[in-house]
Amino acid sequence: MSDVLATEKGTPGTPRTARSAPVRRLPGPRAWVWAALAVLLLALPFYLDRFWLQAGLFAMAAAIGAIGINLLTGATGQLSMGHAFFLAVGAYGYCVLAGDGGGSGGDGLVGLGLPTWLAAVLAVLLAGAAGGLFSPIAGRLRGAYLGIATLALIFIGQHVLFNAQDLTGGFNGRDVPPLNLFGLTFDDSELVVAAVPFGSAEKLWYLGLALLLGGALFARGVLRGRPGRAMNAIRDHRIAAGVMGVPVARYRAAVFVLSSMYAGLAGVLLALVFQRTVPDYFGITLSLEYLAMIVIGGLGSVSGAVAGALFVSLLPQLLTRYSDALPLVSAPGTGGIAPGEASRYLYGAAVVAVVLFLPGGLVRVAARLRSKLRHIPGDPVEER
């Protein structure tokens, strides 16, 4: 490696570490893998049914939300049970801001009628603001204490969602206005691209990819930079971090706000995919699912959050879809395990298996495989 470096335009004297990129070669295997993945992801809407695209979109939204909670819980060690609340703020916030109010054909619910793209941005900021309001508490509490405090948010949120009829539509929820971006409307009006009809799922797929990529890169930037080190320091030893000059309370509050904004963004995307927001969805189970995602995927890293989100949100959908074909399943009414139950058992077993046999989460597997395949000394292990 060093001879390659020497031929480079040269930083005379102090040779750079071997970690800097190898130069003037064919694209490395990693680049090709990424490229292939990108092709695959971009081409999928041309092939897959709406069911699969929708499943993928649920997973993307979950991934964005999981990145948010991983910043908070994984990287900073702050337990939050209230993630579903901020998702709801994003989802309902978007509906309220973009809804056309009591106008013609409206559902009589409060709506400000803002341009939908602006509503989406504001909904994310609103979720951040909601997190900010909670930050005096988030900055002071830690661990299980914060977990309990955020649990309250869920109950308050559910109560408001069910009872603030004019704002949320109550138990039946409210319609989500389709997003309109640069003249392109993300609804079911068909747009034919290369002879393939594009409905809402196909269009939203690309939006979801873009949002997820942006969100992932930003979070990676945060984690790899100064704030990330401060966050990890707070997680690992709060007092030491304080002694080193990290403003602990301020950091905790800030991370809480950032994580809420990620949740808000996930909420907006979910609302667009669902086309209707219903309060049942934003319950305690959803919060627990997000915690499961980051534990299964790997605490503290972006890739872990994404991997966990894919696992947790896709597996139940797949198991339900293929429930008829699962082993040991009997037809309903014959006394055996019903398909729906079987898929739940399998899901539970998979979660336990991952936690038990893959401490460190799914990303550890990837990291181990990689280091086995390429014995490159000093190759940085997957980012934390």
Add this chain to the structure above:
Amino acid sequence: MRTTSAARAAAGALAALLVLSACSSKAEDGGGEGGKESTGGVRTGDGVSGDTIKLGVLTDMTGVYATLGKSVTQAQQLYVKQLNAEGGVCGYKIELTVRDHGYDPQKAVAAYTELEPDVLGFPQFLGSPFVAAVRQRIEGQDKGLVLPQAWAHSLLGSEYIRVLGSTYDVETINAIDFLMQEKGIKKGDKIGHVYFEGDYGESAVEGSRHMAEEAGLTVVEQKIKPTDNDMTAQVAALKKAGVKAIVISAGPRQAASLVGVAAAGGFDVPIIGNNSAFSPQLLATQAGPALMKNYYVASPSLPIGADTEEAKKLVADYKAAYPEDSLDNGVVAGWTAAAVFTEALEEACAKKDLTRDGVGKALLSLNSFDNGFGVANDFSDPKAPSSKESVILQPDKAVTGGMKVVREPEASEAAQAYTPGA
């Protein structure tokens, strides 16, 4: 330096993408929409292929409505089995595809999306929030007939989503009418209403509010959550308010608790519930005697233990097919929904149009459907429930299904004059 390799990879990727997207199977082959014609000159569309008609069932067998979902689904499977044995509909066999969403919105929407392209319609879709969630799609593009197993008045008004029987608000009006006619409740009295947060309870409470206005009653509302099982606080509050009767729109457990606690405290008022607020298993509990004394249930059709030929045959067949499962009114609801759907298919077949649109139109022409459970259903007006009649039942250990009829199917004057959602 790194950028060149990245750029190369990106360029390669882009080229591959262009090549790939050129040969998609999803590409439209031009004009596939119009529907095809089968041998008998019957037009068919989505969900009909070869000699089978596929129908979707979206149910809940693992979530909060598991008992109901199981009964409804098994009844429908039994119906379809018998129907196919007799030769099916219009020469087609019926095939049900069941998906259990466990009362989870994400799974429900996913299951609808999965089944929708392959089925003609849905003889069962449990959970009104989820029906509402896909309503835009049903009305906008899919246009398949959906028979929800949910009786919230907010579902009315769609040509493709048709509620079977009376909605909860109408049922509650009939229930209060029964209290006034037979149980001595009169103008100026207070009645209590304990109801679930959510579609069911809030639809029911619309009915009691309407009735209160019409008949000069005062309603004392007690909203509860499905997780609240102990009704002691509610009973105390209602007793303090001095109510003369109580309406409960909750689950069987809450009803048993309410009736039991009231009886134990010597609070001797008539209590009436909606049809979901009772299950025959309750009679074996401690609350059993109190339930048989003071409790009534309003139901959109005769109970499973009704004294009609069809009901007796259903009981016998269902017991033979599912010996271990209890007989409740979910069986009737599922059976009726399957029968209505089949009737619509027959009608559509007679009109030579078995497309989704044809089935929807065929249902509109059914105006006096009765399959032996005492209530005539009229589907000609999408804005109204298919019937405004309710039967008043009383728990009774001695009868199959645990309930006997105390008032025959009847739509009260107030219910007839009432327009849901107005």
